[in-house]
Structure formats: structure tokens, C-alpha cells
């Protein structure tokens with residue numbers, strides 16, 4: 001189907017994008033890579049009056065170190081995340097996650113900010129941002145604010161972001177002992193189930209664990225029961241994997257679709273939690 005008619009504007013800076021959104025008075029919509037928004041416009045599920053293109057704002061792109069943390073600009077395309085030397089050295093789970101997204105065309109156009117703003121229940125980044133306890137940085141007409149990833153992802157395609165706000169970046173403390181494991185849908189490579197695990201290991205013991213889950217529920221969540229069970233356990237792969245095998249047990253309202261039923265997804269949560277944890281420990 002052909003989208004409804006719309007005006008097109010290109011923003012040159014974050015402030016310019018926020019001002020253009022305000023001027024559009026509720027009819028404006030940001031477009032970054034367009035890989036999620038354009039299909040919705042073609043189905044007329046989204047009919048913006050004005051598209052505000054943020055794909056060429058220099059300050060939104062790039063991976064950098066800030067005060068010991070790593071910050072990724074919201075306009076950074078998945079390919080740049082997947083091939084970042086900084087991420088590969090300091091926090092390989094993020095590059096690994098980006099590398100699993102879609103195909104080369106999607107990875108060269110789609111952006112981190114677009115992915116988390118859209119919040120598809122099968123998107124990959126949310127699981128990893130949850131496991132890293134990342135913060136989402138947002139700019140709007142009322143100024144700048146920061147939201148923890150665990151509060152940002154709220155429901156199906158629903159995040160803590162107002163229509164007149166723009167995501168500028170995500171920021172997290174780098175963790176080397178972290179990994180992402182995903183059962184992917186063969187055609188699109190979206191996650192049927194994806195688990196990211198980040199571990200704090202000291203003296204052969206798991207001091208703390210954070211696990212983010214995507215694909216299985218309406219939105220990405222932390223696997224808090226597994227996190228609690230892992231704290232204080234020996235940091236050997238078999239002991240950790242035994243706890244993770246039960247990761248799907250307490251979940252309710254699992255997704256069911258043509259790709260996988262709810263029971264299968266529940267079983268796969270345990271399998272992919274184990275894989276993520278084993279891979280994380282192997283990086284320690």
C-alpha cells in the first residue's frame with residue numbers, strides 16, 4: 001500500500017529536531033533508518049503529517065567512552081555497533097548483539113535509537129541493555145532526562161518516551177563477562193527468544209548476575225528469579241547452567257505465533273539462558 005501524504009524535513013541537530021517536533025504539534029514523527037516506521041506507514045498504521053529525518057545528525061552517531069562508561073549515540077547504525085573496536089574490547093556483548101540483527105541492509109540503515117523507541121517484542125538490543133543496566137538518555141522541550149532501561153521498556157511497543165522527545169544515546173558501565181544468545185526467526189532474524197547475561201565474578205564466585213530476556217513476552221524484562229538464584233553460586237559453567245535451565249518456569253503470558261508456541265518459547269528461555277551464561281563465563 002502507498003503511505004498517506006506527508007511533509008518531509010531534515011533536522012540538522014538535536015535541538016533542531018526537538019524544535020521541529022514541537023512545531024509539528026503532535027503530527028510530527030522522527031525517522032532514523034526507516035526500517036520499522038516505513039512498513040507501518042505503508043500499512044497506514046502510522047500516518048504522520050510531518051516526517052523529521054534525524055539520520056544525518058552528527059552528534060547522534062558514534063560509540064565513545066565518557067567518564068569510564070560507554071555511550072552509543074541513538075543514531076548509530078547496527079553495523080557501526082557490531083564493528084566498534086571499543087565495544088569489542090571493553091563490552092563485546094553489545095557488538096555481538098548488533099551483529100545478530102537482520103541482514104546487511106538492515107544493519108547499515110537501522111539505528112539503536114530507532115530499535116529501542118519502536119520496542120518490537122522480538123528486538124535484540126532491549127535484552128542486552130537490560131543486562132547491562134543501561135540508561136537511556138532523552139532530550140525534549142522540557143530539557144534532558146535519563147531513564148533506566150528496566151523502566152524504559154514498559155509494554156508491547158510501549159516505552160517511557162513522549163511524542164515530543166528524542167532519544168539521544170544509551171550509556172552503560174562496560175562488562176566483559178557478558179554474552180547474548182538468540183534463537184532467531186529464520187527469515188527476518190528477529191529473536192524468537194533472546195537472552196543476554198552479564199556477570200560480576202570474583203574469587204570463583206558469582207557476586208551478581210543480570211539477565212535480560214526478549215522475544216518471549218510482550219516486552220523485554222529482567223529474569224530476576226534466575227539472577228537471585230545465581231548470586232553466590234560457584235562461577236563454573238555447569239553450576240550456573242543448572243540454575244539457568246529453569247529460567248522459563250515462572251514466566252506467564254508467553255508469546256505464541258506461527259514461529260513458536262508458548263511452551264516451546266518457555267523451554268527455549270532455559271536453553272538460551274544457559275548458552276548466554278556459558279558464553280559470558282568463557283569471556284571472564
Ligand SMILES: Cc1cc2nc3c(=O)[nH]c(=O)nc-3n(C[C@H](O)[C@H](O)[C@H](O)COP(=O)(O)OP(=O)(O)OC[C@H]3O[C@@H](n4cnc5c(N)ncnc54)[C@H](O)[C@@H]3O)c2cc1C
Nearest residue numbers: 032033034035036037102110111113114123124167189190
Ligand atoms: C527485514 C528486517 C529484519 C529485521 N531484523 C531484526 C532483528 O533481527 N533484530 C532486531 O532487533 N531488529 C530487527 N529489525 C528492526 C531493525 O533493527 C530496525 O532498524 C529498528 O527496529 C528500527 O530502527 P530504525 O532506525 O530503522 O527506526 P525507524 O524505522 O526510523 O523508527 C522507528 C521508530 O522509532 C522512532 N525513532 C527513531 N529514532 C528515534 C530517536 N532517536 N528518538 C526517538 N524516537 C526515535 C521513530 O519515530 C519510529 O517511531 C529488522 C527490520 C527489518 C526490516
